[in-house]
Amino acid sequence: MRHETLVTKYxxxxxxxxxxFYGSNxxxxxxxxDVNEENIRLTMKMGVSKRNKLIDTGLQxxxxxxxxxxxxxxxxxxxx
Numbered sequence: 001m002r003h004e005t006l007v008t009k010y011x012x013x014x015x016x017x018x019x020x021f022y023g024s025n026x027x028x029x030x031x032x033x034d035v036n037e038e039n040i041r042l043t044m045k046m047g048v049s050k051r052n053k054l055i056d057t058g059l060q061x062x063x064x065x066x067x068x069x070x071x072x073x074x075x076x077x078x079x080x
Contacts, residue, residue: 025049025050026046026047026048026049027047027048027049028045028047028077029045029047029078030045030046030078031044031045031077032044032073032074034073035065035071035072035073036065037065037071038065039064040064040065042059042060042061043058043059044058044060045057045058046058
C-alpha cells in the first residue's frame with residue numbers, strides 16, 4: 001500500500017514486513033515496537049528536509065496483542 005504525506009512517500013510491504021521511503025530528503029528515522037501481554041504499540045519518528053528546513057513528523061499506533069506475541073521491545077534507527 002502506498003501512502004503520501006506533505007513531506008514524504010513510503011510503501012509498506014505487509015508480506016515481508018518492510019517499509020520503503022522514497023526521495024533523498026530523509027535525515028533520520030526511528031521506530032519503537034513495544035509488545036506486552038495486552039497491546040502492541042508502534043511509535044515512529046522521522047525527520048525530513050524541506051526547503052532547507054528540518055521537519056519532524058511521527059506516527060503512533062496501538063493495537064491488541066490478539067496473536068499472543070511474546071513480550072518484547074524492538075528499536076530501529078537510521079541516520080541518512
